[in-house]
Amino acid sequence: MNTLFDKIWDSHVVNTITDGPVQLYIDRLYCHEVTSPQAFDGLRSRGISPLRPERIFCMPDHNTPTHDQDKEIEDPVSRRQVETLKANAEEFGLMHFGMMDSRNGIIHVVGPERGLSLPGMTIVCGDSHTSTHGAMGAVAFGIGTSEVEMVMASQCILQQKPKSMRISVEGQLGKGVTAKDVALYIMKNITTSGATGYFVEYAGSAVRSLSMEGRLTLCNLSIEMGARGGFIAPDQTTFDYLKGREYAPKGEDWDRAVEYWKTLRSGDDAVFDKEIVFDASDICPMITYGTNPGMGIAIDENIPSADSFSGEAAASFAKSLDYMGFDAGSSLLGKKIDYVFLGACTNGRIEDFRAFATIAAGRHKAEGVTAWLVPGSWEVSRQIREEGLDKILEAAGFEIRQPGCSACLAMNDDKIPAGKYSVSTSNRNFEGRQGPGARTLLASPLTAAAAAVTGVITDPRSLMD
Amino acid sequence: MKQKFDIIESTCVPLPLENIDTDQIIPARVLKATTRDESFFGENLFRDWRYDSQDRPKADFVFNQPDFSAAPCEGVHQVLVAGKNFGCGSSREHAAWAIAGYGFRVVVSSFFADIHKNNELNNFVLPVVVSEEFLSELFDSIAADSQARVRVDVPAQTITNLATGTQESFEINSYKKYCLMNAVDDIDYLLEQKDKIEAFENNRYETQNC
Numbered sequence: 001m002n003t004l005f006d007k008i009w010d011s012h013v014v015n016t017i018t019d020g021p022v023q024l025y026i027d028r029l030y031c032h033e034v035t036s037p038q039a040f041d042g043l044r045s046r047g048i049s050p051l052r053p054e055r056i057f058c059m060p061d062h063n064t065p066t067h068d069q070d071k072e073i074e075d076p077v078s079r080r081q082v083e084t085l086k087a088n089a090e091e092f093g094l095m096h097f098g099m100m101d102s103r104n105g106i107i108h109v110v111g112p113e114r115g116l117s118l119p120g121m122t123i124v125c126g127d128s129h130t131s132t133h134g135a136m137g138a139v140a141f142g143i144g145t146s147e148v149e150m151v152m153a154s155q156c157i158l159q160q161k162p163k164s165m166r167i168s169v170e171g172q173l174g175k176g177v178t179a180k181d182v183a184l185y186i187m188k189n190i191t192t193s194g195a196t197g198y199f200v201e202y203a204g205s206a207v208r209s210l211s212m213e214g215r216l217t218l219c220n221l222s223i224e225m226g227a228r229g230g231f232i233a234p235d236q237t238t239f240d241y242l243k244g245r246e247y248a249p250k251g252e253d254w255d256r257a258v259e260y261w262k263t264l265r266s267g268d269d270a271v272f273d274k275e276i277v278f279d280a281s282d283i284c285p286m287i288t289y290g291t292n293p294g295m296g297i298a299i300d301e302n303i304p305s306a307d308s309f310s311g312e313a314a315a316s317f318a319k320s321l322d323y324m325g326f327d328a329g330s331s332l333l334g335k336k337i338d339y340v341f342l343g344a345c346t347n348g349r350i351e352d353f354r355a356f357a358t359i360a361a362g363r364h365k366a367e368g369v370t371a372w373l374v375p376g377s378w379e380v381s382r383q384i385r386e387e388g389l390d391k392i393l394e395a396a397g398f399e400i401r402q403p404g405c406s407a408c409l410a411m412n413d414d415k416i417p418a419g420k421y422s423v424s425t426s427n428r429n430f431e432g433r434q435g436p437g438a439r440t441l442l443a444s445p446l447t448a449a450a451a452a453v454t455g456v457i458t459d460p461r462s463l464m465d
Numbered sequence: 466m467k468q469k470f471d472i473i474e475s476t477c478v479p480l481p482l483e484n485i486d487t488d489q490i491i492p493a494r495v496l497k498a499t500t501r502d503e504s505f506f507g508e509n510l511f512r513d514w515r516y517d518s519q520d521r522p523k524a525d526f527v528f529n530q531p532d533f534s535a536a537p538c539e540g541v542h543q544v545l546v547a548g549k550n551f552g553c554g555s556s557r558e559h560a561a562w563a564i565a566g567y568g569f570r571v572v573v574s575s576f577f578a579d580i581h582k583n584n585e586l587n588n589f590v591l592p593v594v595v596s597e598e599f600l601s602e603l604f605d606s607i608a609a610d611s612q613a614r615v616r617v618d619v620p621a622q623t624i625t626n627l628a629t630g631t632q633e634s635f636e637i638n639s640y641k642k643y644c645l646m647n648a649v650d651d652i653d654y655l656l657e658q659k660d661k662i663e664a665f666e667n668n669r670y671e672t673q674n675c
Binding site for chain 1: 557583
C-alpha cells in the first residue's frame, strides 16, 4: 500500500473487471520488427486502426546487421521483417525510426535517450526487457504480441496487478563493481524466479548513487529475476538526464512535469508485499557459469558443487554444466575465452563504452579473441566518437560496429560459433542464445574488457589502478 | 487459435527440467516469420533439443521417443508437463504459438513465468499451476506408465492424475475462465470500452499526459 508502484498503476486504471484483470491505460507502446507483424495483421483482419497512433513508436533493432547498414540487408528473411515494420508504420501513421535514421538503435536505449520514456508513465513493448524504462521512474513491462495488438486497438491492456517488492542495496559499491554486478548478485541470491509475480522497486543508497545508465542496466535485468518490471523513483539524477531531450517536456511544461515527478515516491508508510535488503559491500564483480542468469558467482569464487542440488534442480544443473563444458566446484579464473560482446539493451550505453575503454586503454586485444563492440544506438555511437573513445579502442585493436541488438540474441549475422566461449555484457546465457551451441558467460563491461585484453577470464580489479 | 475449453482428458508428454526458457521453446532465429502460422512454429517447438544441426531428430529428446512421439490429438499427448518456472525469459509469443501449433492444449507446471503464462492464455492454451507434490507424483506416474492420463476440468477448475486419483484445484479468474469456455478474447472485450477510455483520457492531469 502507498508504494510508488501503486500510485502509478492505480492512476492508469480505466476499469476493473470483477474477479478479473484491470484495464490499464498505456502511455507509450514501442514496437520492433519481431513481435509486431502479427499484431498489425490482427488489426487488419479486424478492420481497425490504432486508437492513439501518436503514442506508438516503432524501430527495427533485433535483425539489424552491425555493419553496412546503408546497404540492403543481405538476409532476405531479416530484410522482410524490417521492411514489414516500415510498411506497417506507414500504413497506420506511426512514428518510425528506420535504419540509418540518427534516432535508430535498440528500443530500450532509444526510449530514454530521446526523452520518450518519462517518470510516471506506463510503457509496454513486445519485449521482456521493456523493464529497462523503469529506470526513469515509469511502470514498464514486456508483453506478448496479442497484447501488443490489444494496446494498438485500445491503448489499454488487461492485466492482473502484480504484487510489489522492494529490493534495497545499502552502502557503497566496491572497486570494479557495477550495476550489472549488482543485478547478477541479486539474481544469484533470489534465483531467476525469485521476483516472478512482482513489480520491483529498487532503493537504497547504492542504487540511488547509480548514474542513469547504471539504473537502466539494473532495471533491464528485472525480468531475469522473473519480475514483470523494476523501477527506481525519479530524482535529480533522472531530471538532469531528461532535461533538453527531444521528446521531454519543454519550458513551463518541463517545470510542471518536474513538480509532478517529485511527488513520485513511495510513502514513508509504504507497505510492500516483500522486502529484501542487500549490503553493497558484499558484492564483487560477477560472472555466470551456467545457462540461466541466476547461475552466477563472484569472479574469484568456485562453481557450486554438484551436491548443492537435488531432484529436477540437480538434473538442470548437470545439463547446464555439460552444455558449458565446466566442472562443478572449479574456478573460472584463467579459463580461455574466444569471443567478447560489449553491447545490448543491458550494457550498450555510453558509460559502458567508457568503462570498457578504461581497461582497454594502453593495452591490446588478446590474440585469438574476437571482440564485437556494438553501441546501443546511433546516439551512443556519436558520443563514443565525440569523447574520442573510438581512438582509444581502435589503438587497442578494437573496432566499433553499428548499433542494434546484435549478438545478444544472434538474429543477425553476429552469431557465436558452437562450443565457443563468449564473455558477454548482454542479459541471457540460455543455451543457444548467442548462436546454436554458443557458451555465454554474462558479465559487466569491465569484466568483458579484462577478458578481451588477456584472452582469459580475469578479475577486472587486477587491471584497475 | 480460439478454441472453447471444457474437459480435457489425455495422456501427457513429460519434460522434468526446471527453468525451461522461451529460447529453448523456440529459438530466436526461428522468429523471423511475419505471419502467425502456428503449424510452422509447432514444427519448430523445442527446435534445438529436438533436432541436431543437420535437422536429424535427437533420439534422447522426449518428442522423439517411441512412447511420446505421436502427434497430439483428442485424448493423446494434449498435455505438456514441465518442471518449475516454465517459460522464463523472452516475451516472444511465438513460444505459445509453437506450443499451440504442436497440439498441446494444457501445460502443467508448479510455476510459470508471468509473460509466458499470459501468452498461453491469449492463445487458448491453459497453464495449470499445481503443487510441487502433485507435479512430482505426475512425473512418477508417467515414468511408470507412458499412457498415464490426466483430466483437466475447466468448469470445476480441477486437475486429476487418473493413475493415482490425486486431484487438485487450480486457479483461474472468472473473466479468463469465461473467455476460455466461450472462445472470446481480450480485444473483443476492449473494443467495447471506447467510451471509458476517452473519459479516462479527458480526466487526466495535464502533466500526466505528456
